[in-house]
Amino acid sequence: MTHFNVAGIQMHIGMKSNLEEMNRRLDLLMHLYPWVEMVVFSELAANGPNPASAQPMGGENEQAFAKMAQKHNIWLIPGGMFEKKDGRIYNMTPVLNPEGEIVTRYRKMFPFTPYEDATEPGDEFCVFDVPGVGRFGVAICYDLWFPEVMRTLTSMGAEVIINPVLAHFVDRPADLAIAQASAAMFQSYVFHINGLLAGGNGYSRVVDPAGQLLHDGNVQEELIPIEVDFDLVRRQRERGLLGMGQVLKSFRDRKVNFDVYSEHFDHSYLNSLGVLVKPERPQRAAPQGNTQPKT
Template sequence: MLSNFGIAGIQMQVSAFTSNVEQMGNYMRHIRMRYPWVKMVLFSELAPLGPKHSTAEVFPSQTEAQLAELARETGLWLIPGSLFERVESPEGDVIYNTLSVINPQGQIVARYRKMFPFRPYEKSVAGGNEFCVFDVPEVGRFGVSICYDMWFPETTRTLVAMGAEVILHPTMTDTIDRDIELSIARASAAQNQVYFIDINGVGDGGIGRSIVIDPSGYVLHQSEAGPEIIPIDVDLEKVRRERRRGLRSLGQPLKSFRDRDCNFTVYQDTTAFPYLDSLGPLVKPDD
């Protein structure tokens, strides 16, 4: 298997009022020419059409097909951030925040619905319930999650338990808690001995400050607030070595989790923790 694999995160100016797909294509063509060793590109959450629910499409959709054609044209693996997906139902349509994984042949190899919408602020978006990993042949296994998902460590831990060696994490953060997310991204990489690639947008798509962390917990790159291409050569053998020997040849958290002596009751029976009910409903604060 190949050890090294080039991934470019795209911290792009996102508009909420026009399609951003043409701009995404221009970035991909530029990367294909300037960084021929890059084999995969990752955009920020909701990059193609922006954050308006009115853009939701029934999948497979016209926009997804345009993105698939860009992957085929450039010969790149494409993680285009996400799109709002509309699922029609007699009881009323349901909206999901959905990420498509597109291979260099332009085929949709996986779709992932964001598990944790940013409630109560995203209360009209439904949460998915299936994890998503996919294999790049002769390279390794990749996992995907979206934005608020990473605030729940169980999401990254599950993807890693499914074999993920790289977590691709598009986000759309435009709020004052971005500094906390940077800490969570680094902790997620270290706790799970995994590459964690967290790509934010700018403009209507976020405030930038994308970050890439390696499986030793070292920050490989942290962006500022402007548009930026972030080409990174990930070393999958480094992941495998860290997991065998321990993070920086020290702690071995994945093996320790596997061989633990304790059970986590909070996951088995939430009714055993009445304190959680005492916190009140999940609503926006009004005082």
């Protein structure tokens, strides 16, 4: 059997450097659960949602992450930071191995526009292998709302999806439903790890490849150690979710091509929806006549 131990850290995030606090939470996690092999922080954990904190590759944040990974001999997905690259700003998380080496970087493909408007979208999918264990994929927050991302990652062989999030909006229940549904639809573990304060409103969630909740979080700081069973993923993909739907095979064997992705598809309806902008307060006509309340 191929088991691997992954832990999420849900913690308070501020708008300045959070590296010291991240290091403290990591020390505590590894003291309590020394068997953990990979640790995941929430989206933009390093400095919060502050584009002015953007750093180039190899900067102070990544150097600190390398020391954390080396210190505890763990794989580390630190949830990310704003990155300066080629005159643009990306929402990026590195993936570090136990030697503190950056094996890959993932740049968020779907910034939460029009709210996350300072960020350039990335254009490369991210999977990486833990030798002798299995394949992981990375999707940051809003990426999970686009099933094409999960479809591509799982078609590339990802068996566990690492999903750092920064979510504190009124659509949070939809986030949680999508995380759970994505695990079932793509027969993957999903680690949906949120922050607190400037980092989100918590409710981190871990889901197994049958869509069953392994952890359903709250609004306090949490350490979330979970044992992943890669054989369970592989068995369910072969035999079906709980012995039922074999959705990845059904997609593979489909008889239809999806023309919506073709440049020749009629996008007139989507174009009719208007420009992607923040909603504005409605303009209401001034009341007519006497507006004094009756006595």
